[in-house]
Amino acid sequence: MISNSSKYAIKALLYLATHSSIDNKIMVKDIAKPINVPKAYIAKLLQQLVRENLISSARGPKGGFYLDEDNLNKTVINIISVIDGEDNLNSCMLSLNECNENKPCPLHYVLSASRNKIIKTLNNKTINELALEVKLGKAFLPL
Amino acid sequence: MISNSSKYAIKALLYLATHSSIDNKIMVKDIAKPINVPKAYIAKLLQQLVRENLISSARGPKGGFYLDEDNLNKTVINIISVIDGEDNLNSCMLSLNECNENKPCPLHYVLSASRNKIIKTLNNKTINELALEVKLGKAFLPL
DNA sequence: TATATAATATGATAAAAATCATATTTAAGA
DNA sequence: TCTTAAATATGATTTTTATCATATTATATA
Numbered sequence: 566m567i568s569n570s571s572k573y574a575i576k577a578l579l580y581l582a583t584h585s586s587i588d589n590k591i592m593v594k595d596i597a598k599p600i601n602v603p604k605a606y607i608a609k610l611l612q613q614l615v616r617e618n619l620i621s622s623a624r625g626p627k628g629g630f631y632l633d634e635d636n637l638n639k640t641v642i643n644i645i646s647v648i649d650g651e652d653n654l655n656s657c658m659l660s661l662n663e664c665n666e667n668k669p670c671p672l673h674y675v676l677s678a679s680r681n682k683i684i685k686t687l688n689n690k691t692i693n694e695l696a697l698e699v700k701l702g703k704a705f706l707p708l
Numbered sequence: 709m710i711s712n713s714s715k716y717a718i719k720a721l722l723y724l725a726t727h728s729s730i731d732n733k734i735m736v737k738d739i740a741k742p743i744n745v746p747k748a749y750i751a752k753l754l755q756q757l758v759r760e761n762l763i764s765s766a767r768g769p770k771g772g773f774y775l776d777e778d779n780l781n782k783t784v785i786n787i788i789s790v791i792d793g794e795d796n797l798n799s800c801m802l803s804l805n806e807c808n809e810n811k812p813c814p815l816h817y818v819l820s821a822s823r824n825k826i827i828k829t830l831n832n833k834t835i836n837e838l839a840l841e842v843k844l845g846k847a848f849l850p851l
Numbered sequence: 852t853a854t855a856t857a858a859t860a861t862g863a864t865a866a867a868a869a870t871c872a873t874a875t876t877t878a879a880g881a
Numbered sequence: 882t883c884t885t886a887a888a889t890a891t892g893a894t895t896t897t898t899a900t901c902a903t904a905t906t907a908t909a910t911a
Contacts, residue, residue, distance in 0.1 A: 616859095624859080624909095659851070660712075661851060671847040699814055758889090767876075767879095772887075
């Protein structure tokens with residue numbers, strides 16, 4: 566439903582949102598440790614996220630990863646879409662392709678409301694907003 | 709979060725709930741086709757489900773799979789637990805082990821309510837109740 | 852402009868999940 | 882009680898996901 570890779574990517578963005586800035590770029594190795602993901606693995610994911618404009622980077626000395634204004638306004642769904650592809654979250658819980666709101670499978674039927682709410686939330690909440698919850702002391706890292 | 713195998717198992721139980729009885733047992737091959745799962749794969753899962761008392765079976769001629777009264781009262785969570793193990797659904801969306809209601813990660817924080825509702829539903833709804841939705845015309849197979 | 856530092860591209864390996872294949876056991880019915 | 886029809890047990894294979902390794906490219910700064 567949501568892959569390990571997506572989870573790692575979300576963690577990385579949350580970490581960058583709360584710790585980096587254009588003047589304070591963070592290297593792979595300094596991201597991997599605190600978010601608890603293998604360095605070589607997160608490195609690959611970060612590269613992919615850069616290509617898809619979800620995060621920013623600079624090479625060479627003083628280089629590293631950070632989030633610019635645009636990056637901060639990405640949503641969780643944006644991340645999952647890039648890493649896992651579009652459809653995973655849109656499909657019903659049993660991955661039935663003939664299942665939809667009009668003709669729902671039994672599980673879909675009983676879960677529809679909650680499920681829609683989750684998707685809506687993931688669609689609306691930006692990384693920036695999530696990071697704000699942390700600054701307000703409502704939510705917590707470590708990741 | 710919820711494996712393919714679990715999805716297949718849920719589909720199988722829903723199919724049996726709506727089509728089988730102790731007097732009308734259904735063979736592997738007649739389950740595999742309508743629920744759209746490879747025969748050899750579902751066979752293995754069905755065997756596991758029998759061992760864990762989630763479904764019933766009989767060998768030999770006139771044999772096959774069916775649900776007894778006890779089986780019909782199993783919940784979706786029961787199925788997922790048997791196939792995927794206990795923890796998968798209880799963990800937070802990012803699989804953080806230090807994340808909980810009191811000290812939630814940002815994602816957990818914004819999804820908590822919907823997520824709890826889903827888990828509660830999966831915990832309470834029995835296979836029998838789900839099948840009833842179908843009989844009442846509120847929900848639909850095919851699977 | 853040489854050096855060192857950092858991301859990038861590419862691909863190999865390992866682990867897990869999904870799928871397939873088959874010999875064995877059980878039981879119904881002729 | 883023999884034959885046949887079914888599940889069961891076991892394990893092999895394939896595919897996908899996760900992980901690791903490294904040579905290449907870009908850039909700050911001495």
